[in-house]
Amino acid sequence: MQRSLFRVENPFLANTLLGDGEPAEDGRISRRRLVLVDSVVDDIYGARIHAYFAAHDIQADVRIIRADETLKHWATVEEVLAAMADFGIDRRREPVIVIGGGVLCDVVGFAASLYRRGTPYVRIPTTLIGIVDAGVGIKTGVNHLGGKNRIGVYAQPMISLLDPSFLETLTERHLANGMAEILKVALVKSASLFTGIERATTLGIKAVFSEPSHAAVADALVNESIHLMLEELQPNLWESNLERCVDYGHTFSPIVEMHALPELLHGEAVAIDMALTTGISLRRDLMTHDEAHRVLSAIRGLGIDPWSSALADEALLWSAVVDATRHRDGLQRVPLTRGIGDHVFVNDIAPVDVHAGTEFIRAAVPARAI
Numbered sequence: 001m002q003r004s005l006f007r008v009e010n011p012f013l014a015n016t017l018l019g020d021g022e023p024a025e026d027g028r029i030s031r032r033r034l035v036l037v038d039s040v041v042d043d044i045y046g047a048r049i050h051a052y053f054a055a056h057d058i059q060a061d062v063r064i065i066r067a068d069e070t071l072k073h074w075a076t077v078e079e080v081l082a083a084m085a086d087f088g089i090d091r092r093r094e095p096v097i098v099i100g101g102g103v104l105c106d107v108v109g110f111a112a113s114l115y116r117r118g119t120p121y122v123r124i125p126t127t128l129i130g131i132v133d134a135g136v137g138i139k140t141g142v143n144h145l146g147g148k149n150r151i152g153v154y155a156q157p158m159i160s161l162l163d164p165s166f167l168e169t170l171t172e173r174h175l176a177n178g179m180a181e182i183l184k185v186a187l188v189k190s191a192s193l194f195t196g197i198e199r200a201t202t203l204g205i206k207a208v209f210s211e212p213s214h215a216a217v218a219d220a221l222v223n224e225s226i227h228l229m230l231e232e233l234q235p236n237l238w239e240s241n242l243e244r245c246v247d248y249g250h251t252f253s254p255i256v257e258m259h260a261l262p263e264l265l266h267g268e269a270v271a272i273d274m275a276l277t278t279g280i281s282l283r284r285d286l287m288t289h290d291e292a293h294r295v296l297s298a299i300r301g302l303g304i305d306p307w308s309s310a311l312a313d314e315a316l317l318w319s320a321v322v323d324a325t326r327h328r329d330g331l332q333r334v335p336l337t338r339g340i341g342d343h344v345f346v347n348d349i350a351p352v353d354v355h356a357g358t359e360f361i362r363a364a365v366p367a368r369a370i
C-alpha cells in the first residue's frame with residue numbers, strides 16, 4: 001500500500017509506471033500512457049491526476065469512462081477497446097492504466113486481455129471493494145445476458161497500486177459495500193478481524209476511513225483483509241481447487257444482485273448471502289445463537305439491510321444453488337461459517353436450509369422492512 005500516489009512530490013508512481021514498460025531496441029522507454037479513469041474519480045481527482053502526470057513528464061492520454069454496476073457490460077468493454085485502438089498502443093512499452101472502482105478495473109482488465117491477445121495493464125483501484133478484493137486477484141469479468149460476471153478472463157495485471165487515501169471521498173454506502181467483503185474474509189478466516197469490524201461500526205465507518213485520527217484502524221482492517229485474501233488466492237490463482245472459502249457470500253449473491261439490480265450494490269448482495277448462510281449454519285449447529293446474532297448486528301452496523309425482497313422467492317434462491325453447483329463441477333462446495341472465523345464446505349444444502357436461512361433473517365428484521 002502506498003498513500004497519496006498522486007501527490008506531485010511522491011515519485012513512487014512515476015518511477016513504477018516508467019519502469020514497467022520494456023525499453024525499445026535503442027534503449028528508449030515510452031513516456032506515453034493511455035489512462036482510463038472512472039468519471040466520478042475524474043470529477044474529484046482529475047486535476048490532481050493531470051498535474052501529477054504533467055509534473056513527471058508522462059504523456060498521459062486520459063479518457064473518462066462512466067462506470068457503475070449498470071454499465072458493467074460488453075458495450076463498456078467496447079468503449080475501452082475503442083480507446084485503446086484510437087490511442088494506438090505499443091503493447092510492449094505502454095501498459096494501459098486504469099484508475100477506478102471494481103467495475104472499471106474489471107472492465108479494463110477484460111478489455112486489455114482481449115486487445116491484441118493481451119495488453120499489459122496497471123490497476124489503481126479507488127474504492128474499498130477495489131482495494132481489498134477486485135484489485136488483489138486476477139479475475140476480470142462483466143455481466144452478460146443477465147448473468148453476474150458471466151463473461152471474463154483471468155488477466156493478471158502488471159501491478160496493482162493500492163492507495164487508501166482515495167477512500168476519504170467514498171460515500172458511506174460504498175464504504176459499507178467494501179466492508180462487506182472484509183466481513184466475508186473475517187467470518188471464514190479471522191475472529192480478530194471480525195472484532196475489528198465491530199469496533200469500526202461503533203466508531204462509524206465514514207469516520208474510520210476519513211478522519212486522520214482513525215487512520216491506524218482503517219489501515220489495520222485493510223491490511224489484514226488483503227493479507228488473508230492473498231493467503232487464499234495465491235496458491236489457487238486459477239481456481240483449480242474449487243473449494244474456495246473466499247466464495248463465502250457468493251453462492252446466493254450473484255442471483256440476488258442481478259435480480260435486484262440496480263437497487264443492491266455488490267457488497268450488499270454479499271452481505272445478504274452471508275446473513276442467509278449464517279441462518280443455515282445456525283440450523284446445522286455450526287454456530288451458536290449468540291454468534292449468529294453478532295453477525296447480523298455487524299451487517300446492520302454497516303448500515304446494510306440483511307433483508308431483500310429477493311429472499312421472499314425461495315425458488316430463485318434455490319436456482320442459485322443449482323447454478324453454483326454447475327460452476328463448481330457438480331458439487332455444491334458451499335462454504336459455511338463454523339463459529340466466527342472458521343469454515344466448513346458442505347455439499348448437501350437442501351431447500352429446507354434455504355428456508356431456515358430466510359426465516360432467520362425474517363425473524364430478526366422489523367416487519368415493515370419485509
Ligand SMILES: NC(=O)c1ccc[n+]([C@@H]2O[C@H](COP(=O)([O-])OP(=O)(O)OC[C@H]3O[C@@H](n4cnc5c(N)ncnc54)[C@H](O)[C@@H]3O)[C@@H](O)[C@H]2O)c1
Nearest residue numbers: 040068101102103126127129133134137139166169170266
Ligand atoms: N475481479 C474481482 O476479483 C472482483 C472482486 C470483488 C468485486 N468485483 C467487482 O467489483 C464491482 C464492485 O466494485 P465497486 O464497489 O468498486 O463499484 P464501482 O466500481 O461501481 O464503484 C462504486 C462507485 O464509487 C465511485 N467511485 C470510485 N472511486 C471513488 C472515490 N475514490 N471517491 C468517490 N467515489 C468513487 C464510482 O464511480 C461508482 O459510482 C462488482 O462489479 C464486483 O463484481 C470484482
